[in-house]
Amino acid sequence: MTAPLVVTAGEPSGIGPDLCLQLAQHQHPLVIIADRALLAQRAAQLGLDIPLHDYTSATPLVAGKLCVLHIPVAQPVIAGKLDSRNAPYVLETLHHAVQGCLSGEFAGMVTAPVHKGVINDAGIPFTGHTEYLAEQTNTPLVVMMLAGGGMRVALATTHLPLREVADAITSPLLESILRIMQRDLQRRFGIARPRILVAGLNPHAGEGGYLGREEIDVMTPVLDRLRAEGFNVSQPLPADTLFAAHRLREYDAVLAMYHDQGLPVLKHASFGEGVNITLGLPIIRTSVDHGTALDLAGTGKANVGSLLEAIKVAHEMAQHERA
Numbered sequence: 001m002t003a004p005l006v007v008t009a010g011e012p013s014g015i016g017p018d019l020c021l022q023l024a025q026h027q028h029p030l031v032i033i034a035d036r037a038l039l040a041q042r043a044a045q046l047g048l049d050i051p052l053h054d055y056t057s058a059t060p061l062v063a064g065k066l067c068v069l070h071i072p073v074a075q076p077v078i079a080g081k082l083d084s085r086n087a088p089y090v091l092e093t094l095h096h097a098v099q100g101c102l103s104g105e106f107a108g109m110v111t112a113p114v115h116k117g118v119i120n121d122a123g124i125p126f127t128g129h130t131e132y133l134a135e136q137t138n139t140p141l142v143v144m145m146l147a148g149g150g151m152r153v154a155l156a157t158t159h160l161p162l163r164e165v166a167d168a169i170t171s172p173l174l175e176s177i178l179r180i181m182q183r184d185l186q187r188r189f190g191i192a193r194p195r196i197l198v199a200g201l202n203p204h205a206g207e208g209g210y211l212g213r214e215e216i217d218v219m220t221p222v223l224d225r226l227r228a229e230g231f232n233v234s235q236p237l238p239a240d241t242l243f244a245a246h247r248l249r250e251y252d253a254v255l256a257m258y259h260d261q262g263l264p265v266l267k268h269a270s271f272g273e274g275v276n277i278t279l280g281l282p283i284i285r286t287s288v289d290h291g292t293a294l295d296l297a298g299t300g301k302a303n304v305g306s307l308l309e310a311i312k313v314a315h316e317m318a319q320h321e322r323a
Contacts (some may be wrong), residue, residue, distance in 0.1 A: 002029065003107040004061055005314050006069070008093045010112030012077040012086050013294030015302040017042040019112055020066070022304040024050045028120075028315050029061040031106065033093040035073045039066070045079065045298045057105060069096065077163035079298030082115060083192055090114050094129070098136045101283035105272055109283030109319040110310045113214025113292045127159070130278050133285055141173075143180050143279040145253070146262075146289060151243075152253040153262040154181055154279065156290060164310040165258045166214060169201060174222045177255065182231060187251060188284065188317040197250040199261060200222060200236035201210035273305045275313045284317045286310040 007030055008022065010016030020032045023041050032039070036052055043050050051220050062068055071093050075085045084090040100106040113128055119126040126132065134142045146153040156177055157168050178196065185194035191266040198219070199205075202212035209216055234251075242254065243248075243265045256262025267274060267289065274289035288306040296302045 001103060004029035004031050004067075005108050005311060005318070006033060006097045006106040006108055007311070008097050008108045008112060009039070009119070010088060010093075010183065010204060011082070011115040011292045012038055012073055013079060013081050013083065014294055015116060015297050016112030016114075016292065018297060018300075018302040019288075019304050019307045021046065021048055021050055022302075023082055023307070024066050024303050024313075026308070026311065028311060030311070031055045031061070031098055031307060033069045033071060035077075035089070035113050036070045038077050039068060039300060040072055042079065042298060046300050049178040053161050055268065065211050068079060069098065072132045079209060080294045082118045082294070084118050087119040087124055090119060091124065091126075091132070094132060095136065098133060100284065101285075102137065108286070108314040110307070111231060111285065111287040112307065113290060115292045117295075122167055127133040127253045129285075129287060130158070133283075139281055141176050141180065141280055142154045143177050143184075143228070145181075145277045145279050146266050146274055148266055148271075148274030148309070150291065151266050152248060153266045153280075154253060154255050155259060155262060156185045156255060156257045158259055159166060160258065162258070162260075166201060166212075169218060169257055175264055177225055178222070178231065178233060179251060181255065189252075190320040190323070191252050193230075194253060197234050197242055197247060197251045197254045198236055198258045199239040199242050199254065201257045203238070205236045205238045221232075238305065269317065272303055273309050275306065275310045275315075277313065284314055286314040286317070 022263045039086050053065055055069045073086050075083050093191045097109040100186050101109050121187040143154050145157050151224050185191045201214045206215040208214045219236045276287040278285040
């Protein structure tokens with residue numbers, strides 16, 4: 001039997017449980033990690049009649065019912081109302097998913113959104129899924145890539161103040177990121193020779209050094225060296241024209257230098273249906289491109305599109321890896 005994907009339900013007071021309930025008819029084998037009573041309570045609140053069954057590794061997974069790996073919440077959950085006492089529950093669901101993926105019990109993990117603030121309010125330092133998964137898997141460097149709207153956009157830096165970005169972009173970092181992109185695009189996306197567009201850091205990619213020298217001193221030597229090894233990577237290109245349709249058609253992925261250089265374009269093209277993918281991990285991990293949406297929890301208005309797309313991408317990645 002093919003190993004199933006596992007879905008973590010995320011912040012219990014957010015829309016994660018709502019979205020998970022909408023997966024009952026999904027065609028791919030799935031296991032939901034959540035509090036079973038919480039899912040039953042949210043289903044009742046939403047007027048849904050969805051059978052919930054306890055998961056074991058021998059459980060046949062059938063469309064129309066949810067297989068649940070039960071992890072209990074610490075405190076009763078009210079939709080839309082955060083409670084820091086349930087933060088350990090959120091991390092426990094992630095821990096179980098990671099361990100199951102590492103052991104081969106699960107083919108990959110898909111994560112519903114968590115609320116970073118409430119986890120930190122509980123006294124648990126937490127900067128996000130990506131960093132947590134890197135720590136859990138002893139991975140020294142991971143790369144955030146979002147896919148949607150016909151694009152794949154990876155980030156050289158993620159959640160940094162803008163004034164710190166230039167110092168963070170070093171030649172060793174760029175080389176490591178591009179090697180991770182190359183490997184995972186080949187292994188998990190089935191692209192034999194990935195074509196990667198690289199955005200410059202400065203306006204007009206530095207304008208020959210007049211608007212900054214990072215492209216000349218930091219980026220170009222790395223790109224030239226990788227190109228000599230056989231990588232298909234561009235020179236640093238001006239970000240304001242890099243996302244033109246004719247360029248994107250000729251490449252498989254874009255490497256942007258910072259968060260708001262690459263993601264506004266992608267999210268404009270795909271918001272609500274984009275997928276967050278963590279490259280560099282020993283396991284497959286995808287996620288939604290949105291937050292916990294506390295105001296929509298329990299209302300029946302949550303859109304499952306991004307979660308369905310994340311499951312689809314994880315399934316395709318698992319197929320490529322098996323092949």
